[in-house]
Amino acid sequence: MKKQLLTILMGCLVLGASAQKAVVSLDASQAKTEIDPNIYGMFSEHLGRGIYGGIWVPKDAKVKKEGRIRMDVVEALRKIQIPNLRWPGGCFADEYHWMDGIGDPAQRPKMINTNWGGVTEDNSFGTNEFMQLCHLLHTQPYISGNMGSGTVQEMSNWVEYLNFDGESPMTKLRKQDGVDKPYGVQFFGIGNESWGCGGNMTPEYYVDQFRRYATFARSYQNAPLKRIASGANSDDYHWTEVLMKGIPLGMMWGISLHYYTIPTGSWGKKGSATDFTEAEYFNTMKNCLHMEDLVTKHSAIMDKYDPQKKVALVVDEWGVWTDAEPGTNPSFLYQQNSMRDALIAATTLNIFNNHADRVKMANLAQTVNVLQSLILTKGDEMILTPTYYVFEMYKKHQGGKLVPLHLISPAYTVDGKSIDAINGSASIDKAGVMHISLVNLDAEKARTVTVDLTNTKYGKVSGELLDAKTVTAINTFEQPGNVKTTGFADYKLSGSPENQILTVNLPAHSVVMLDAQ
Incomplete structure (x- = not known):
């Protein structure tokens, strides 16, 4: 199953790179290490x-x-x-x-x-x-x-x-x-x-x-x-x-x-x-x-x-x-x-x-x-x-x-140099809620992330977003609310209970926290 999943993920990367998509696989059954x-x-x-x-x-x-x-x-x-x-x-x-x-x-x-x-x-x-x-x-x-x-x-x-x-x-x-x-x-x-x-x-x-x-x-x-x-x-x-x-x-x-x-x-x-x-x-x-x-x-x-x-x-x-x-x-x-x-x-x-x-x-x-x-x-x-x-x-x-996170990210390229556009981490709290934090480092482009929620059965997702008009945006004493969190709903949970897929559209230069329960 793992080998098959990896093949699918690699295929998604090749086919989806031009569409600026990232692929994430999460397996809740492997959640064992505490985040201190x-x-x-x-x-x-x-x-x-x-x-x-x-x-x-x-x-x-x-x-x-x-x-x-x-x-x-x-x-x-x-x-x-x-x-x-x-x-x-x-x-x-x-x-x-x-x-x-x-x-x-x-x-x-x-x-x-x-x-x-x-x-x-x-x-x-x-x-x-x-x-x-x-x-x-x-x-x-x-x-x-x-x-x-x-x-x-x-x-x-x-x-x-x-x-x-x-x-x-x-x-x-x-x-x-x-x-x-x-x-x-x-x-x-x-x-x-x-x-x-x-x-x-x-x-x-x-x-x-x-x-x-x-x-x-x-x-x-x-x-x-x-x-x-x-x-x-x-x-x-x-x-x-x-x-x-x-x-x-x-x-x-x-x-x-x-x-x-x-x-x-x-x-x-x-x-x-x-x-x-x-x-x-x-x-x-x-x-x-x-x-x-x-x-x-x-x-x-x-x-x-x-x-x-x-x-x-x-x-x-x-x-x-x-x-x-x-x-x-x-x-x-x-x-x-x-x-x-x-x-x-x-x-x-x-x-x-x-x-x-x-x-x-x-x-x-x-x-x-x-x-x-x-x-x-x-x-x-x-x-x-x-x-x-x-x-x-x-x-x-x-x-x-x-929750161990396997991530295949498209590249963010500037002047011929590249880094991964997307990074993230995930955890499950004592109430059984999964928290997925995703970051889009691309200063200019929105990115789509497909999250494979292996061994999970979630019926509800909520989200929070931190972004701004530009990466140089700051809060000042005159305008203290320029950059702050807002609600986020640009995602879709689909698939069967045994094979759930969460598709997330990350704005450029943004941080998103998703809660699945």
Whole structure:
């Protein structure tokens, strides 16, 4: 049957390529792997207006607040059910000394944020403020510990302050700060980008340091620590090999991977967030799709040492990185967010979903006002970006069972270069509803997708669409509703209950979520 289906699919590709059709086969009976909700995590660093102004506002700010936490941002993030939030960095993490950020805010020492503009950090937003934010968000904290400039004892004390429920110097200090019970933090990074801003280490040196620091970053009763090793920069496969070979599997819960989609592919001039040609758009999407190669190849290395997949691949920094908006501080990394960025988010999340056997956590960089943000603020105003709406659509995948998706896509070709026009992923939730997310990367052409729903019997389909007039479309404070989700009904369910076919017409540069039940 499978061989026959493959023959049919290949035939459809050959006959239908000129009609710009894609063919998808889904078999619900093969849905076994859970899509970890933590794939949909966020990242907020002490960088530009990410924390200060984006989350933590002055006492006299005219927005709804809990303490100094702005609740319009909190309520928007609650709606998309973010599962975890990574903090305090990023590069900032390895110059951050956590004890400077506890106690009376008026007595906290100030520091220089040497990584991001040399601005003064007043430490008014520290550990307990971050934990209050996570409580308000109903999300899990993911803390990055300072290995670069911090000591083993400093990291050990931080974990004790966070998680120990007995009598000790750190619990006494926590109680003096008004927190009687431990927080029970699970996710803890042992350094960040240790190959670069976290210390410019070799992987061999980092392995030795990880083993030392991780030994003293202890699990306490009712607070098992999930230690995350500082993994590779994009395609540094040697780094992954050395870490997997040198770190005992039981010592780390996960190993990180960082990769940013750079429109030009160059860290010099990265390209504009809003002013780009179709050729530049195509190159950006080609760079975005490189995530598939990275996840596949790093996973293959991990499989050699961990065939049972006990160690998670944690892509805890990802997203599009463009030049900062003209007229803003280039060190603050403030960029607008277009329909192109939404397509990057949707495509990347499809990749993570489809690798759910190894990818157990990911964190978009960054949540508010920095890089590929979900939310932009200006004083007391707030807008949602196109990327936000992707996460709102895709939250249905969280915790679902991955349905293996076999996709044959027509090519999207620009200047003689080609990528797949269509990508997607699918899951089944606990109620038995199948969620199918489809992305059309073609900037100009609508595409038809034929979905073969093998081993399914669905009687009802509903849909949601995210698209815009152009790939450069953005939401602004003057026009916040330019790009947002709408209902979608350009599909047809046909065939017998034993052989159902769903035909979907995807508009150009669009994201569609279909729910079948």
